[in-house]
Amino acid sequence: MYVAGSFRWADDTFPLIDPTDGAVIGAVPEAPRELVDEAVRAARGALAGPWGSMSVGDRSAALRRIADGIAARFGDFVDTEVRETGKPRALAETMDIPRAIDNFRAYADLLYARRDSTFHTVSPQGEALNYTVRRPLGVVAVISPWNLPLLLLSWKVAPALAAGNAVVAKPSEETPGTAALLAEVIHEAGLPPGAFNLLHGHGAGAAGEFLTSHPEVDAIAFTGESATGSAIMRAAADHVTPVSFELGGKNAALVFADADFEAAVEGTLRSAFTHSGQICLCTERVYVERPIYDEFVAALGERARKLAGYGPMISAQHRDKVLSYYRLAVEEGATVVAGGGIPDFGDDRDQGFHVEPTVLTGLPSTARTVREEIFGPVCHVAPFDTEDEAVRLANDSAYGLAATVWTTNLSRAHRVAPRVEAGIVWVNCWNLRDLRTPFGGVKASGIGREGGEYSLDFFSEPVNVCVRI
DSSP states (O other): EEEEEEEOOOOOOOEEOOTTTTEEEEEEEEHHHHHHHHHHHHHHHHHSSSTTTTTHHHHHHHHHHHHHHHHHHHHHHHHHHHHHOOOOOOHIIIIIIHHHHHHHHHHHHHHOOOOOEEEEEEEEEEEEEEEEEEOOOOOOOEEESSSSSHHHHHHHHHHHHHTTTTTEEOOOOOOOOHHHHHHHHHHHHHHOTEEEEEOOOOOOTHHHHHTTTTTTOEEEESOOOOHHHHHHHHHHHTTTOOOEEEEOOOOEEETTTTTTTHHHHHHHHHHHHHGGSSSOOOOOEEEEEEGHHHHHHHHHHHHHHHHOSOOOOOOOOHHHHHHHEEEEEEEOEEEEEEOOSSSOOOOOOGSSSOOOOOOEEEETTSSSSHHHHHOOOOEEEEOOOOOHHHHHHHSSSSSSSSSEESSSHHHHHHHHGGSEEEEEEEEEESOOOOOOBOOOOTTTTEEEBBHHHHHHHHTTEEEEEEEEE
C-alpha cells in the first residue's frame, strides 16, 4: 500500500489467487481503519500543501511523467495484469495497458484545452463581468473493479489528479498488482506526498466501506456491480457526498436481416465472449430479425464451440455463480446451442476457474437468465419481427449501459440508435472507444458520465465570480 508518500504493509493479509490454475501467487495486505484514516488525512494535507498550489502546467507535466513511467514498465504491467486476471496476453497488451497510458496523456492535454466561461452582463441592477473558475472537489475515493484493473483505475485517477484533487484509491482485492505498480510509478514521478494514496482490502465491513463512508471524503468514483453501488450510495447519503457510478449491464445486440452477416456474427462473438464476458460492455442479450435467425444461431454456436484461449473466471466464487446461471437456464427451458459446462484441458488449467462459452435460445423475456446480469461468457439469442419490437426488447431491462445495432440501412441505424435506452450505442462495431466521448449508463447501470471533459466536470466544481463594472 502507499500512504503519505511511503509504502506500507499490514498485519492482516489474504491470499492472492491465479484464476488460471487456482494457485496461490502472493499475499495482499488488508488495510485497517486506522490506515484508511491516515490516507484521508494525507490527502487532505496534500491539498493544503504543494499539491494544492501546483500550477496547471506542473500538474500536466506530472501526468505525462506517470504515463511515461507506465510505458517504461510496460512488460511488468502486462505480466501482472495477465497473472491476476487470467485474461489473454494480447488483450492486456493491446487494450488494458495502452489505454491506461493514454488516459494519463489525454488528461495532461485536456488541462490546456479547458476554457472558462465569461459573460458580459447588462441589467437594471448594473453592468458586470461574470466568469467561472473551477476548483477541485477535494479528497476523492476511487474504487475500481477486477475485470480491467489498471484501465479503469487510471480512467478515474488521471482526471481526478488533473482537476487538482487528492486521491485515495482502493482496487479490487482480487487484482491489486497493477495498482501497486502504479503507486510505484507515481512515487517515481515525484508527486507530493498524499496526492495519491493506495489502500488494499475488501469492501463491506473493511477498507472499501471505511473509505466510502469516511466523513472527510469529498467525492466517490466507483465502477462495479449495481448492488455494491447501491450500498455505497447509502453510505454517501449520510454526508451528501457526490458520486460517479459505472455499474452493471445486461447489454443487447440488435441484428437486422440486412446486416453484413459475417461482420454481425464475428462482432457478436467478440462482444459476448471477450475476456470471457467479464467486461461491463459485453453482450448478454442478442435479438436477431427472424429471416436470418436460425442461420445466425447456428453460426454463432459453431464459432463459440471453437473458441480457445479466452481465459478463466476471476475466482472460484464467480465461476460457481456463472455455472449456477447455466443450470438455471436449463431449468427455465433454454436450449443450449453451445457450451453450458466446464472445459476439460487435461493440464493445470483444470484446477482453475474456467467455464465454456455458452449460447442459449428458447427463453422468454421474463426468464431470470435473460433479465439478470451474469457477467460471464454467455448470451441468449431470440428472434424479432419488426423494428419497433427490436427496440422494445432491447429496452426491456433494468439496465442500460451499452448496445450494438447491426444493419447496413443507414436510416434505420439513425432511427434505432437514439431510441435504445443505453448510454452507449455502437452501430456495426463494438467497444470502439474515443476517450473524449461520454461513457456511462442509464437506469441501474450508473450515474453520471466519464471521459474527456465529462470526467473533469465531475472532479471539479464551477464557481461563478461576478464583478460589477
